Amino acid sequence: MYPMSYAFGRTSDFGTTIASLFFFYTIFERCIPRRLRARVEKYTHRLLGFLSPYIQIVFHEYTGERIERSRLYSAIQSYLSSDSSKQAKRLQADMLLNSKSIVLSMDDYEEITDSYQGAQMWWVAGRTVRNDSPKNFYNWRDDGERRYYKLTFHKKHRELVTDLYLNHVLEEGKKIRIRNRQRRLHTNNRTDGASRYRVKMWSHVSFDHPATFRTMAMDPEKKKEIVDDLITFRESKDYYQEIGKAWKRGYLLYGPPGTGKSTMIAAMANLLEYDVYDLELTSVKDNTELRKLLIEVSSKSIIVIEDIDCSLDLTGQRKKKDEGSEEEGEEEKNPKIKKVRKEVNVDKESKVTLSGLLNFIDGLWSSCGGERLIVFTTNYVDRLDPALIRRGRMDKHIELSYCTFEGFKVLAKNYLRLDSHNLFETIEQLLRETQMTPADVAENLTPKTASRDVEACLENLIEALESAKEVAKLKAEEEKRKSSVKVENKQRQTSIKDEGAKEELVGQSSTQKN
Ligand SMILES: Nc1ncnc2c1ncn2[C@@H]1O[C@H](COP(=O)(O)OP(=O)(O)OP(=O)(O)O)[C@@H](O)[C@H]1O
Ligand SMILES: [Mg+2]
Numbered sequence: 001m002y003p004m005s006y007a008f009g010r011t012s013d014f015g016t017t018i019a020s021l022f023f024f025y026t027i028f029e030r031c032i033p034r035r036l037r038a039r040v041e042k043y044t045h046r047l048l049g050f051l052s053p054y055i056q057i058v059f060h061e062y063t064g065e066r067i068e069r070s071r072l073y074s075a076i077q078s079y080l081s082s083d084s085s086k087q088a089k090r091l092q093a094d095m096l097l098n099s100k101s102i103v104l105s106m107d108d109y110e111e112i113t114d115s116y117q118g119a120q121m122w123w124v125a126g127r128t129v130r131n132d133s134p135k136n137f138y139n140w141r142d143d144g145e146r147r148y149y150k151l152t153f154h155k156k157h158r159e160l161v162t163d164l165y166l167n168h169v170l171e172e173g174k175k176i177r178i179r180n181r182q183r184r185l186h187t188n189n190r191t192d193g194a195s196r197y198r199v200k201m202w203s204h205v206s207f208d209h210p211a212t213f214r215t216m217a218m219d220p221e222k223k224k225e226i227v228d229d230l231i232t233f234r235e236s237k238d239y240y241q242e243i244g245k246a247w248k249r250g251y252l253l254y255g256p257p258g259t260g261k262s263t264m265i266a267a268m269a270n271l272l273e274y275d276v277y278d279l280e281l282t283s284v285k286d287n288t289e290l291r292k293l294l295i296e297v298s299s300k301s302i303i304v305i306e307d308i309d310c311s312l313d314l315t316g317q318r319k320k321k322d323e324g325s326e327e328e329g330e331e332e333k334n335p336k337i338k339k340v341r342k343e344v345n346v347d348k349e350s351k352v353t354l355s356g357l358l359n360f361i362d363g364l365w366s367s368c369g370g371e372r373l374i375v376f377t378t379n380y381v382d383r384l385d386p387a388l389i390r391r392g393r394m395d396k397h398i399e400l401s402y403c404t405f406e407g408f409k410v411l412a413k414n415y416l417r418l419d420s421h422n423l424f425e426t427i428e429q430l431l432r433e434t435q436m437t438p439a440d441v442a443e444n445l446t447p448k449t450a451s452r453d454v455e456a457c458l459e460n461l462i463e464a465l466e467s468a469k470e471v472a473k474l475k476a477e478e479e480k481r482k483s484s485v486k487v488e489n490k491q492r493q494t495s496i497k498d499e500g501a502k503e504e505l506v507g508q509s510s511t512q513k514n
Helices: 013-031 034-051 071-087 155-180 220-234 237-243 261-272 287-295 325-333 335-343 354-362 405-416 424-433 438-445 454-513
Strands: 054-060 091-094 103-106 111-116 119-129 145-154 184-188 202-206 248-254 275-278 301-305 372-378 396-399
Touching: 054 071, 054 155, 071 103, 071 111, 071 119, 071 145, 071 155, 103 119, 111 155, 119 155, 145 155, 220 261, 220 396, 248 261, 261 275, 261 301, 261 372, 287 354, 405 424, 405 438, 405 454, 424 454, 438 454
Parallel strands: 184 275, 248 372, 248 396, 275 301, 301 372
Antiparallel strands: 054 145, 091 103, 111 119, 119 145, 184 202
């Protein structure tokens, strides 16, 4: 209880007024019964509401049981963060869950203004403390504090706010949160032996790959086409809704090892700001588990299955297996198959079938979540079942191939900061005559000494290209020799056969004569 002498003492007029108001408010709160007080407050509010041309909306941080932060509140916090940092004098710094940067928001009772389609809005942050909130399992740490944002606007803007402005705040807030979030690279967990306990289907690390389309060595037109395609996909939510298709798109990246397939996936994720889910098919027990994995993939993500031709024997589900010999042949041609089969006893452990995978890509379940890319990579596109890569499943087929002169120029810029050099002409000529992957070109361009001698790097590359050309020439000659030996052998065999047939005929005719 504040003493009367303090309220009416020898202070300034302003101080006296404040102290008096506080005194009477204290009396009002302490001496008047709660019910009566509530009624007085109610009618005061009504009266003020009747007289005031302004409307207020309150957005609480937690609604109902205090378990999960309200998404709307978080979106408002993100939406107001840039205005807060410019307008508010007292700020709060927060590191939101999964965020990669600090979010600044206005402190309690700070006010900031926002305008939308010419209408003025006022936002205030506030806090109430309730001592009567019941403690339970979920809120045992609850200190009774309730934060909120209060929006005030003129009543003539009521429709604008309810129909458009709030949605605008929500959408923009979400966008800012997505921009600020720490993106992730997920991989699927093996679940064998864990059936009794719920295990996480995916585990993740932060995704920090530096690849971008700017640093990708490839034909500029092709690059532009891919970038446009990706951006169009990201902006096409309404279009997919209109045409009645799930908002997802399949990409097949194929080409020899070291031509940038994995690098392009990282560049795609960085361009679209999506998470990456690297699906290791050989660790998936069966089709049911594959579906469960799919359900747990969030939107704004890229699901990747690398080296699809050797992940599982998917083609074998359709063709009748010609066991043994054919498999061995495949392993010889593609060392990755051998590696995967050695690491995981594929046929025994994974029962994922081709139809299971087809359902994963475009079955009914594939539409949950939306805004997803599915990317397959392979070194041997012709080995894949046509059903797996037909348009509609893998909508865009992108071939990544050996380094062209255009690609080389990008790498020279990346690795040596070079736009032109008198050795470029020689390199252009050599790249036309021989095949070298961008990975090899990049390696040859990497400076090997601290002095970063540009000329030495280019000469290094020229040397490598010349020896690659020589090797290719020798190989071609060897191939030619082999094929001519084959032809000769065939001819010899047919002539032996013909001789034999002739002799047989002669023998037959002589026996007939006798
Ligand atoms: N087109 C490219 N542009 C820029 N860098 C490239 C390109 N291709 C390859 N590289 C470089 O070569 C390295 C290997 O490339 P990457 O792993 O993307 O090849 P890949 O096609 O996925 O090979 P694999 O088929 O063996 O998986 C990368 O680290 C990257 O630095
Ligand atoms: Mg790769």
